[in-house]
Amino acid sequence: MFCFQCEQTSNGKACTKYGVCGKTPQTSNLQDNLTSLLIELANSLKKNDKNTRLIIDGLFITITNVNFDDEFIKRYIENVKEHIDHDKKFDIKNIWETNEDIRSLKSLVLFGLKGIAAYAHHAYVLGYSDDEVNDFFYEALTSISKDLSINDLLTLVLKTGEINLKCMELLDKANTQTYGDPTPTKVSTTIEKGPFIVVTGHDLHDLELLLK
């Protein structure tokens, strides 16, 4: 396995034997396979809701601690394969094994996209999406599979930041229009005996379903 996508990464370099987050080598390789296929899917340039959702949810799956269910990821991979209508193969190792400047810039875009996918996923489940954000997934995934110059990649990195802010705004709108503006609220700080279900600020829809 080779994973260096988050701040927990082993020795500040990369997890290569087992993820500090608990990700196994097998899960890591499946997630790399899925990421490669999502890049192939984006390259098919068939922009439609189904493919956009596959890309967004697929990238979200590969974020730290989101999904370590190998059987689920295998099924997801088969689903993505059915929507790829060309034989242009892409292997994510092409990025890891290239010149270090290009590798750094492409990784920055890819990891940024994963973060954007998390926001987009949570907005999507509340019925909110944005065409510019959705189009950027195709543009950026396609771009990192090509031979681009450092200057072109720098431009793409900056655009990744801009789209990230736009997607954060989208999620904020989705959350506040669905659940209202957050206000300071007193909560119990008593430490209870576990086990627990941990819900983050992203997961308001999941929390709503749990409460129901």
Ligand code: SF4
């Ligand atoms: S996501 Fe997990 S395996 Fe990847 S760098 Fe972070 S801690 Fe390591």
